[in-house]
Amino acid sequence: MAGLTAALKFTVRRRPAELVAPAAPTPRELKLLSDIDDRASVRLHVPAILLYRRNEAMVGRDPVKVIRDAVARALVHYYPLAGRLREVDGGKLAVDCTGEGVLFIEADADVRLEHLGEPLLPPFPCLQELLFDVPGSSAIVDAPLMLFQVTRLACGGFVLALRVNHTMADGLGMVQFGAALAELARGALAPTVRPVWDRELLMARDPPLPSFAHREYDEAQGTDDTVTSLDDLAHRCLFFTPRDVAALRDLLDPPQLRGSATTFDVLAGCLWKCRTVALAPDANAEMRMICVVNVRGIRTPRGGGGIPRGYYGNAAVGAVAVSTAGALCANPLGYAIELVKKAKEEVDMEYIRSVADLVVLRGRPPVSFVRTYMVSDVRKAPAARLDFGWGRPVYGGPAEVGGDLAWVASYFVSVTDARGEEGIAVPVCLPRSAMERFAEEMGKLLQRPLVDVAVRQQPRSAL
Structure with a gap:
C-alpha cells in the first residue's frame, strides 16, 4: 500500500x-x-x-x-x-x-x-x-x-x-x-x-488436439541463473506518465511499430528487456514473458463462436513471448515489443481451446516460471466502479501482486499520484542488486531517472 x-x-x-x-x-x-x-x-x-x-x-x-x-x-x-x-x-x-x-x-x-x-x-x-x-x-x-x-x-x-x-x-x-x-x-x-x-465451452476436445506450442508448460532447460536469495528482494511501485510512453514509442523502429503497438505492448516490452539486462542471465538462456489475455469479446473464424455475455468462469490464458537473453539485451527496444505484440495476437478461441487440450493431454501440468516474467493489465478493471451505495471506491482491485510469485509478476493499474498527475503504476520486485541495474537501464530508455508513485505522507500522531 x-x-x-x-x-x-x-x-x-x-x-x-x-x-x-x-x-x-x-x-x-x-x-x-x-x-x-x-x-x-x-x-x-x-x-x-x-x-x-x-x-x-x-x-x-x-x-x-x-x-x-x-x-x-x-x-x-x-x-x-x-x-x-x-x-x-x-x-x-x-x-x-x-x-x-x-x-x-x-x-x-x-x-x-x-x-x-x-x-x-x-x-x-x-x-x-x-x-x-x-x-x-x-x-x-x-x-x-x-x-x-x-x-x-x-x-x-x-x-x-x-x-x-x-x-x-x-x-x-x-x-x-x-x-x-x-x-x-x-x-x-x-x-x-x-x-x-x-x-462445457472450454472443455478439452476428444481427442485433445493442441494446435499451439504453449511454451509456459515446457520445462525450462538448465538451472535458473536469475534466482538469488529471495530473502533480499526490493519492491518498487513505478510510475509512468503518458509522456514516458510517448518517449519510449519514439524509440521504436520500424516506424509502423510506433502506431501499431499498444501502451501495454510498449511498457511490457520495455520492462521485460530491462529486467533481463538487470538479472544478467547467460546469453543463451531462454527468457519468457507471459502476457495474460482474456478471450471475452474475441470472435474470429478460427475457433468458432466466443464467450457469451454473463460467463463468469476462467477465460484468460497466457500469451507467451520467447527469446534468448542475449537477443533481448542486444537488440533495440522494438525487438522485445514486437515479440510481445505477436504473442498477444495469437490468442483467440482456437488458442484457448488448444490450452485446454494441452492441459488434459499432459495431466494438468504446472506453469514453469523459470526465467519467466508475467504481466497483467488491470487498468480498466471495473472493480474500481463498484458502488454499494457509498459511491465508487478509493481503490478497488487486486490486494496483492502475484502472491508467492511476486518477484516474477507485475500488473498495470491506472493511478493519480499525490501530485495530481495521472499515469500507470507498475509494482516491480527484484533482487536488490538487480533492482539497481534495472533502474539504470530504464533510466537510459526514458532519458530520466526512474520514479516511483508519489505518495502523500500521513501524520502518525493521529493514531
Missing part, C-alpha cells in the same frame, strides 16, 4: 466468521468445471480489496448488513459459489452445489482511511488484518469458495476485502459477481447481467 509504513499500527476487532447461505432455495447438483478452470495454475485463492470513504447520504446505514444481505441474495443467482469443490474421476474438479454458503466476517478498526496513505495501491501489508484467513478456509476442495470481511473504519468509511477460489472465476468473472452484489445492495431485484455457467 503506497504511503503505508510498517510503523502504522491499528487494532481490528472481528466477530466470529459465519456462513452466509443463499437467500432462497437453490438447485442441488454437481457441475463440472471447464478444463481452463481446472488448471494447476488457478488452484488457488485470489484476494481483492475495495476501500470506501464516508458518505453523508448513507449515515445510519450499516455496510456490514447491506453487504451481508446482498451476498445472500447474489448467491441465489450465483448458487454454485455457495457450494464446495470435489475431485471426481481422474482428479477432475466439480462443484457440488450444496448451498452451504460463503464465509463472512464483521469487523471494526480504529484507523481512518486517510491514515492508510494516498494513493492506495497494493501490496497491502495490513491485508491479514482486513481479510482474516479463517483456519481451514484456504483449501481448494471441501472448503467455502469465497470469504468476505467488511471492516468499518473510525472515519465512517469501510473496507470490503474478499477472497475467491480462482477455479470458479477469473478476474472479470469476479468483477461480474461484484457488480451483481453492488446492484442488489443498492436495491435492484436482480442483476442486470444474468450469470452463465456453460463451462
